[in-house]
Amino acid sequence: MLRLDASRADFAAQFDALVNARREADADVSDTVRDIIAKVRNGGDAALAELTKTFDRHDLDATGWRVSEEEMQAALDGLPTELRTALELAAERIAAYHEKQRPEDRDEIDAAGVRLGARWGAVDAAGLYVPGGRAAYPSSVLMNAIPAKVAGVRRIVIVTPTPGGEMNPLVLAAARIAGVTEVWRVGGAQAIAALAYGTERIAPVDVITGPGNAWVAEAKRQLYGVVGIDMVAGPSEIVVVADAQNDPEWTAADLLSQSEHDPTSQSILFTDDAAFADAVASAVDAQIPQLSTAQTARTSWDANGAIILVPTLEAAMPLVDRLAPEHLELAVDDPDALFAMVRHAGSVFLGRMTPEAVGDYVAGPNHVLPTGRRARFSSGLSVLDFMKRTSFLALDKAAIEAIGPAAVALARAEGLPAHAASVARRLGLPS
Amino acid sequence: MLRLDASRADFAAQFDALVNARREADADVSDTVRDIIAKVRNGGDAALAELTKTFDRHDLDATGWRVSEEEMQAALDGLPTELRTALELAAERIAAYHEKQRPEDRDEIDAAGVRLGARWGAVDAAGLYVPGGRAAYPSSVLMNAIPAKVAGVRRIVIVTPTPGGEMNPLVLAAARIAGVTEVWRVGGAQAIAALAYGTERIAPVDVITGPGNAWVAEAKRQLYGVVGIDMVAGPSEIVVVADAQNDPEWTAADLLSQSEHDPTSQSILFTDDAAFADAVASAVDAQIPQLSTAQTARTSWDANGAIILVPTLEAAMPLVDRLAPEHLELAVDDPDALFAMVRHAGSVFLGRMTPEAVGDYVAGPNHVLPTGRRARFSSGLSVLDFMKRTSFLALDKAAIEAIGPAAVALARAEGLPAHAASVARRLGLPS
Missing domain, CATH: 3.40.50.1980 (Nitrogenase molybdenum iron protein domain)
Structure with a gap:
């Protein structure tokens, strides 16, 4: 433990060192991860099964690929009352807080007669990574799945490594409470690749969130742009x-x-x-x-x-x-x-x-x-991470006459004549 | 040009092919970019000058590192009236639309007596990449800089390659109209690295936006997490x-x-x-x-x-x-x-x-x-890309008594005793 005193002459330098100290592992797993992603993208379920056998030491065909809703309900039913009540209170309060994050749509007409707006919508599907072992926290399941639910995401998918095939029942119970119905026994970079590109069994998702080890984090980073991801953690x-x-x-x-x-x-x-x-x-x-x-x-x-x-x-x-x-x-x-x-x-x-x-x-x-x-x-995870905004615009003849000539001038100055022509033709100007 | 007819039997397959066709270049520049970033991170301005000499063929010490405010004003003054009026109309309308994107803060007390809220703030500094040559569009300068300005960003920095030292006066005029005061004659992956890590001359920024070539895009992707970036384009x-x-x-x-x-x-x-x-x-x-x-x-x-x-x-x-x-x-x-x-x-x-x-x-x-x-x-660029949200929470004795026991139960179930103790001690419970 470091003791510093701001009144000391060397404090500024010592505090600088504290601020700039890197605690993040610089494990260079990027080549390994690139290879795993390519295998899953090209090989689908067969590649996923093989990688799961190698890294998680279980046979998906034997343990089952997907956790059934009955297993999830059984995990919830098996919880001690105190824990079930606690999870339900948490879920309810998380939902209430996130409900108020839902953004409002806009649709207005301005002084030039231009109709302008923005409309928010949920992504179609979200994938949530849940780590195995020590870091498999039911609270994280609630914190990731509930904002997606509140956003209006129709399909929320959990992937989680189950070394030896075993699943954490608290995680399953939390998933059940959060309304998740699709849980796959796959983990690691290969699970992230499956969520991003899809396989025969697992349909692709649009956004992937949730914590993971260095391989999972690197896979998310490499697939950023193919899917949306939450922040690098x-x-x-x-x-x-x-x-x-x-x-x-x-x-x-x-x-x-x-x-x-x-x-x-x-x-x-x-x-x-x-x-x-x-x-x-x-x-x-x-x-x-x-x-x-x-x-x-x-x-x-x-x-x-x-x-x-x-x-x-x-x-x-x-x-x-x-x-x-x-x-x-x-x-x-x-x-x-x-x-x-x-x-x-x-x-x-x-x-x-x-x-x-x-x-x-x-x-x-x-x-x-x-x-x-x-x-x-950057900000904490929110409903906005599972939504996207479509802006829109509507002009009538008067509106394009009001602002169109400026667009024509700028398009010409930028050397984009078809841009200019698309406006000029509607203004009856030479294109 | 492809002609398709949705009534034909082979339409589904042909449309699938159209949807999945990749038009994005897969140029593997990642190693080159990693090398450039390391050079700038370790070598600062000297590395930046050397890379600029290599890639942009000009000597920063001769042409000047930074564009002066006088040069920017001269570019604006030199514009034909029609273009200046068009840029000003554009700037005004972009600002008006983005003003309404400013999010609202929250601060409320719920039924359990818990005070909950969220406060939005602007990032301290934003960097805007402006490509050289054909794609140097003044409209893009407005579209990137104005949302940052509206968000309340105090420092907005442009970096742009100037092969031979020449700058596009339309870009400078647009920057002046948008209120940008800091413009550096550096481009490429080396400029992105300078913005992310800072050099002796260029202070680091928090968010980098703007279009660029494959090297610029890859540099942004590699530095995502060190800084915020806009979407992969x-x-x-x-x-x-x-x-x-x-x-x-x-x-x-x-x-x-x-x-x-x-x-x-x-x-x-x-x-x-x-x-x-x-x-x-x-x-x-x-x-x-x-x-x-x-x-x-x-x-x-x-x-x-x-x-x-x-x-x-x-x-x-x-x-x-x-x-x-x-x-x-x-x-x-x-x-x-x-x-x-x-x-x-x-x-x-x-x-x-x-x-x-x-x-x-x-x-x-x-x-x-x-x-x-x-x-x-994902969504178009907005004021939110230049802001971040801080959530906050305040409990009094009654509030922690209402919801604290559930936190203790969950912390214990997750195997995190210090989490449990930090709540239990305030409840007077055994920790």
Whole structure:
């Protein structure tokens, strides 16, 4: 864990190093992935089955390609009541928040008599990647599938690796709650290729979202343009801005809630009180051994954690903007004053009673958020990621007479005579 | 030019082939581009100068790195009045249309007492690539820079290759009208790398938009994630749906307005009248030799043009959806009836008096639109491409008591004890 003090002469250089440190793996898997994509594009289901045998060690014809609706319902029925209620509350709140993201259509006539508008529509089909193993989170299924559902996507498809054929029942239950009916037991770059190009069994989709390993991420990047994708995702991160009036145990738990995700996760505390900083550092050390995720949390905190002492919390805000963190907690009495200073953050958690983890599950806003300083230019997953806009235009004779001559002049200046002619002919001008 | 008849037995197969034909170059420039990016990232301005000498054949230190505001103003002052008025009308109408795209913030408290919201902000800096030579269109400068300006972007930067040091004065004038103050005489993949990583002279940007050749497109794709980018762009295309009540000369001009862009452009007519189809085909052949762009238009029309006879125009609409065209003209008396059937198109031009070219210049909606069937999942350039959304959340004691226990249950089920503890501690529960 790094301790910095903004009053020190070398702070600027040290903070620069922290901002520019890359925690993202640079594994060059692009050739392997290009090869896998080509195999699936050319070989369809046969290639998919062979790659699944190689990477996931199971025979799709034996375990079944697709999870039946009965299996999904059984997974839901088998959940303890507490978990089922929790998933249903989460689904309901996520749907309610995302409903309000649905964009409005436009259709108006301006002063020149030109009718102008835009109409939004859902994509036909969306594919959701669900990782196998440790990172198979039912909450992620809800966070990806529900915005697609709210957008009006007719077909939502899950692909997920099932090494040995086994599926996580919590994931299946969440898929059932979210209304997903199509789940395939395939994963890796080969599953992304199948979703993008389609195979005999799996019809292609238009948008692919969801987290994955380096191969999955590279496959999405290579297929960007063939399909739409969500943002390139890096390790999770949190910045907590807290004064000394916080309980250091709470702040420590908040920091650890990111550290426990992955050895490359990052947790950073800004505080204006050195004694509070020490108390949090001690609490983190005391709490780590209590966690079943202790090893990951320890590695992450030691390698990427930081506590930064600032003269005032206001002075921290430009520093926070440089980090453009995925998650930002403002644990003070008047968080709105600090929030007004924030330009770049994925999601902000206001006040002492708003731990980031509540947003991961049940609050409503999406937990798929930009990482690695990408909040400078990108947003969390939303209904808009599953929709597209068609602009439209209608002119009558008066309208084209009003604005057409300018189009003719510009088309000619750009050396595009057929553009000019298509307008000029309607104006009765020489083309 | 391909003639198809939907009543023929082999139509489905022929139309499939048309839909799946790839007009995008598969030039594998990825290694070259990766090398150029690394050079600029490591070598900064010195590398940029060397690459400019190699590819654009001019010495930046001699011609000047940056275009001065005086040069930009001189270009504007030097324009013929007709062109200046046309550019200003275009700029004003584009700004008016895009102003209405500015999204609204949200801030509400729900029944559980949870405060939920989203706040939009502009990116700090946007980079706009302007190609040199034939494709240096002042209209594209307006279409890219004005949405950024309307979004509230503080710094808008143009990079453009200037082989021999010469700049297109129309482009400079358009940049001046759009309020761009920073223009660099650099182009190619090296300019994209400079915008993404920054050099000694050029500060980095957050989003890069604008058209370019294969190297530029590949550089944007490789740097996607380091910066935001607009959509991957392919050759331009138009679909015209027209009945026999249209003037075949107008329809022919509309088709040629795409054919003249590039040998890989595509123009397709759907009509329900064989005699009208013949008349348009003849008009196209008669008009081509009159164009200064005849060679390009001829190549494009011969290789990629199509006229498709359909039993009714309604029957054409599902076929149009499969093409998901960049531009769609509905040249009929009641275009809204057909428009209601359209699911996938970048921009739609309604009625007989709305040639696509009017939308390229002065109508207001953006002319940067999804090509190559990408209207299935993506939208034209908009103010949103230069903004990002920060979601936020605030709970008080009552709110966390209402929804916190569900978060604890889900966190535990996902095997994330620190997530659970961060909520449980605030609830006074055992962590």
